[in-house]
Amino acid sequence: MIGTSLKRSAEAFAELQDEETLLRSPTTLWKTALGRLFRRKTGIVGMILVGFMLFLAIAAPLIAPHDPLNVLIGKEDGVRKRSAPCIHMFGCDTAKPQHILGVDGNVRDLLSRIIYGARVSLSIGFTTVAFAVTFGVILGAIAGYWGGWIDNIIMRVMDVILGFPSLLLAIAIVAVLGPGIRNALLAIAIVTLPAYARVMRASVLTIKELDYIAASKVVGSSKLRILLLRVLPNALTPIVVLSTLGIAGAILDAAGLSFLGLGAQPPTPEWGSMLGSERNQVFSAPHLVFFPGFAIMITVLGFNLLGDGMRDALDPRLND
C-alpha cells in the first residue's frame, strides 16, 4: 500500500515538473469533482437513473400515451377496470386496447400516470430539500459562527426535532396542517432540516479557526461578509452530498405519507398515493402496486447512487 502511494506521489511530482502542467489554468474543486464523478460507476449509474427520471418528467406530455387523469371508460372499447398489462407486441389480443402497464382502479392508463408521477415526485424531492437546505444552512451557520446562547437555542431545538422518529413527527405535523402535498412537503422539510444545520455548524466551527478567516478579519471585513463570502462557500461540500442523498430520502418519505393518505391527494398521479389507494388489490391486481413502487425505487436508487458518487468525488481523502 505504501509502495503504491509513494509511486503515486512520485508521478504527481513528475507531473508538477512538467512545464505544461504548471502553465495550465487551475481547475476548481467542482470541475475536478465532476471529472471524478464521471469516472465512478456508482456516479454514472446514478446519473443515468436520475437523468432518465428527469427526462420522463420533462417529456411527460410527449411520451405518455394517455392523459394521466383521463378516465377511459366509455372512451375505449373493451377497457376494463384494473386490467392487467396488455402489450400487442408480446401476444396480447389485438382486440383489447393496449396498456403497457395495465389500467388502474379508476380505469386510467397506469403507464401515463407513472410517467407523470415523475414530475410530482421529483418536484417534491427538489423543493423539500431546497427548503430544508436553505433554512438548515442558515441556522447552522448562525449557530456555528456566533456561538454562545444563539448556538445553544438553535441546536437544542434541532435536538428536539431529532428526538422524534422523523416519519412520525412528519405525520403529526401533517395532522396539524391538514393533509395535502404542500403540507407533506413542509413537514418533511422540517424534520430533515436538523441534519443540514448540524453538518453546517460543524463545518463552520472548523473553518472559522482557519488562517484565511483570521486574515479576512484583519483586513476589516464585517462578520456577515466573512460568513457569506469566506465561510459558506468552503463549508458547502458536505451539504451538496447530503442534499443529494436528502432528495432520495424526501421522495421516499413523501411517498410514505401519500401512501397513508396524508400527502398527495387523488387524482394527483403520485406514486405513493397510487400504490396506497390500490394496496388492498395487491392479490388481484399486483401490477397496480408493483409498478408505482418500482418507479419510486428506481428514482430513490438513482439519487442515492449519485449522492454516493458525489461523496467519493468530493472527498479528496478517498481519491483513488
Place this chain on the structure above:
Amino acid sequence: MLGYISRRLLMSIPVLIGILLVTFVLARLIPGDPCKAMLGEKASPAVCERFKRIHGLDQPIYVQFVVYAGQIVQGDFGKSIRFSRPVSKILIERLPLTIELALGGLIVALIVGVGLGVISAMRHNTGVDVITMIAANIGISMPVFWLGLMLAYAFALLLKGTPFWLPPSGRLTAGLVSTPFFEVWGWIAAKDSAREAFYNFIANHFIFNALITGDWKIFNDAIRHMILPVITLSTIPMAIIARMTRSSLLEVMGRDYVRTARAKGAGEPRVMTRHALRNALLPVVTIVGLQMGGLLGGAVLTETVFGLAGVGRMLFEAITARDYPIIQAFTVVIAVFYMLINLVVDLSYGYLDPRIRIE
C-alpha cells in the same frame, strides 16, 4: 464512567421537556374544537363551557402544560375519546406488538447486516462484494410499504399450498388465543392494579409469553405471522448497517494494528474478530441508534401493510380520528422510547471507546 452516565442523563432532560412541549403544542394546534369533537357538533355553548372547566381547558395555556406534563410523568395519559378507555390500557395492549416487531427487525438487521458487511469487506472487490453492495443499495432505496406488499403477494399468494406459505396479516391465526402466563401459572393480581397492568403488558408480547409458558403452537403461529413484517421492517436498516460495516471494516483493515496482528502470526479469523471487527463496529453502533428512529417510523407503514394493531398504526388512526389523548400519549411514549435507545447507544459508545468518556 459514572460521571459520563449522569452527564448524559442530565443532557436528555431538556430534550425530554422539548418533546413534551412539542407534543402538547402539536395536539393543541390540530384543527377542530375538542368539545365538539367529544360531545358532538350540536353541543351548546353552556355545555362546552362546563366541559372546558372540567378538563381544565379554561386555564391559561402554560398552566395546562404544567398539568399535562405532571400527569404524563405520573403515567396518567387520560382517556381516549374514540374508545372512552384509559389511554394507558390501550398502550398496554398495543405497545408489545410494536416492541416485538421493532426488536425483531433490529436483531435481523444487525445479524444479517453485519454479516453481509464483513463478507463484503473480506472479499473486497470480488463478485460477492459487488453483488452485496448492489443489493444493499437497492435495499435502502425501497419503499417499506412496497416491499411489504410485494412480500405478502409472493409468500401469501404465489406460495400458497407450499410449506413456505406465510400469513399476510394479523398476529395470530383466527381462532387461536394466547393464554397469558399469569393465568397459566395461577398468579393473581388485583383488578386495575399496577401489577395487573404490568402482567398484561408482559403477556401481550405473544411470542415471549408463548415461550415462557411453553405453548409451542402459539409460539410457532406468532413467529410465522411476524416473519414478513420483520423482513419488511429490517431491510432498510440491514442495508445501511451492511454498508457501514463494510466501509468501516475496510478502513480498519488498513490500520497498523491489524498489520501487526497479522505479522505476529494471528490467524485470519482471529484478526477479523479480535482486532478489526471490534474497532470497526464503533460507527455501526451509532448508526444502529439512529436507525431505531427509522424503524419506529417504518413500523407505522409496516403495521398498516400487515394489518397489525400496534402503536404506529394506532397513532395514525388516532390522528385521522382526532383522538388527542392518544396522539399525545403515543407520540410521547415513542419519542421517549427512541430517546432511551439513543441513550443506551451513547452509553455503550462511551463504554466501547474510552476516549468519549473523558471529553
